[in-house]
Amino acid sequence: MRVDIAELTPSSPSTAVAHLSAETLVSAVLDARLEWWRRKLCALALVGRIPAGSVPALFGVVRDSRVGTEVRAALLEVLPxxxxxxxxxxxxxxxxxxLDLAILRTRARLxxxxxxxxxxxxxxxxxxxRRLVAxxxxxxxxxxxxxxALGFDSSLSxxxxxxxxxxxxxxxRLSDLDVTQALADEERMVAREAYDRLAEVRDHHGELLRMVADQAPGHLWALAVLAARGEPIGEQWAALGEPMVPVPGxxxxxxAAIVRQYVPGTRDTDPRWLLEAACLPAEEPPDVMSxxxxxxxxxxxxxxxxxGDHYQQGEGTYHLIDTDAGQVEVSTLGRFYWTADGPDLPGFRRIDEVTGAIMITGLPVYFFGRREPLSVRELLFYWQD
Structure with a gap:
């Protein structure tokens, strides 16, 4: 596809204007009257062909805090x-x-x-x-x-x-070798990285079994890996005393509803939640709304x-129902409801202030920019735009 700058759309590839002269593209990038996405696409089309005399002006755009990050980041991708x-x-x-991401990526490129x-x-x-940029x-x-640069001679060390x-x-992440030892790391995000790696392969099965049998450091993660590979772990979990994250009340x-919905969770999830999820009996989701x-x-x-329809954006785990006696929020995760002054629902558990305030520790969930443990109410009646 070959188009002129005026014919660009925000979804056009930068190759669409690659046929234009470098001088024409530079002029577009420097034109503050143009939409940011036109300037960005023209900047990206300059890769490997920026005229030497244009470098100072383009670098000036990069340093201009009044210019949007998208244009500045595109220039950082192509400046010599x-x-x-x-x-x-x-x-x-x-x-x-x-902009810090574009700056760091450019430093790496250089x-x-x-x-x-x-x-x-x-x-x-x-x-x-941001981790993807890393x-x-x-x-x-x-x-x-x-x-x-870190002073190491191997990824294993x-x-x-x-x-x-x-x-x-x-x-x-860099290791091509056995990463089972990382399951014993004291930091969950490191052990979780090893878990994610090992869950995708069939290697080191004997070592994982040994870790579980000996209750070696990292044995809960090792058992979680076996579960992720589809192996039944009920007997081993029982032999360990069915370790579960304590949540009083x-x-x-x-x-069970929260575990089924939110596990395996994020990289900071406690491995005991993974084991509990693996050992929960299968259950057909009830036709809650009917x-x-x-x-x-x-x-x-x-x-x-x-x-999501109520807020006209996003999605979540509950529906709102208006009645002659008031409004009710009904969770899609099970027979649970919340209401301030509405009617009761026979056969459903009412989530009151006390139960709703219980924090589910060790199971961080993304919620408006945060990844932290949430309360029962926030999880059963979850919405994210």
């Missing part, structure tokens, strides 16, 4: 290496949203070994999109170069002896409204 650029990348304190500590630290970031930076820098959890996590049916409507028939319920 120079000491001036590298010095700015290392010293700028510009805090524009997500083989700046001083960026390695920042790249490793980014490995531990909560945001998956992975990209490692690939751009080169695995051996990263290990050397980094996995076992890295000074920070992020460094050991990187060791797991949590009703068994509420607990049952709720039948229970509410005496108070003339309106059709259930999914929470």
């Amino acid at each position: 290496p120079s000491e001036e650029l590298l010095t700015w990348l290392r010293t700028t304190d510009d805090d524009a949203y997500n 083989k700046d070994s001083t960026s390695v500590p920042d790249v490793v630290a980014l490995m531990a970031d909560e945001g998956p999109h 992975d990209q930076c490692v690939d751009l820098l080169g695995h051996h170069e990263v290990l050397a 980094l996995m076992l002896f890295g000074e920070t959890p992020a460094a050991r996590l990187l060791g797991v 949590l009703p068994a049916d509420v607990r 049952q709720a409507m039948a229970a509410l028939a005496p108070v003339n319920p309106a059709p259930p409204v999914p929470v």
Whole structure:
């Protein structure tokens, strides 16, 4: 596809304007009157063909805090290496949203070994999109170069002896060898990385069984790996005493519904939740809304409204039902409801203030930018835009 700049759409690839002259593309990038996405696409089309005389002006756009991050980041992808650029990348304190990711990726593209500590630290970031940039930076820098910058001669030694959890996590990611030892790491995110790796293969089965039988460090993660591979673990779990995360006051049916919905969870999930989920008996999900409507028939319920439709965006785990006696929130995870002043639902568990406030520890869930343990009410009646 070949188009002129005026014919670009936000979804056009940068190759659509690659046929234009470098001078034309530069002029578009420098034109502050153009929409940011046109400038961005023109900038990306300049890869490998920026006229030397245009570099100062384009670098000026990168340093201009009034310009959107999308345009500045695109230019950082294509600007040729120079000491001036590298010095700015290392010293700028510009805090524009997500510009730090573009800066770090550019430092990696330019083989700046001083960026390695920042790249490793980014490995531990909560945001998956930010961790993805860390992975990209490692690939751009080169695995051996990263290990050397950290003072290690192998990914295995980094996995076992890295000074920070992020460094050991990187060791797991870079290792082509047996990572079962990382299941014993004291940091969950490191052990979880090893769990995720091992769950996808059939290797080291005997070692995993030995860890469980000996109750060696990391044995709960080892048993979770076996479960993830589809092996029955009920007997082994029972022999360990059926370890579960204690949550005082949590009703068994509420607990089971939360486990079925939210496990395996995030990288900081306690492995005991993974084992509990693996040992829960299979259950057909009940037709909750039909049952709720039948229970509410005496108070003339309106059709259930999914929470995403109610807020006109996002999705969640409950529906809202208006009745002659007030509004009711009904969870899609089981026979649970919440209401401030509405009717009761026979056959359903009412989640009151006490039960709703119980925190489910060890099971962080993404919720409006946070990944932290949530309460029973937040989990049964969850909404995310």
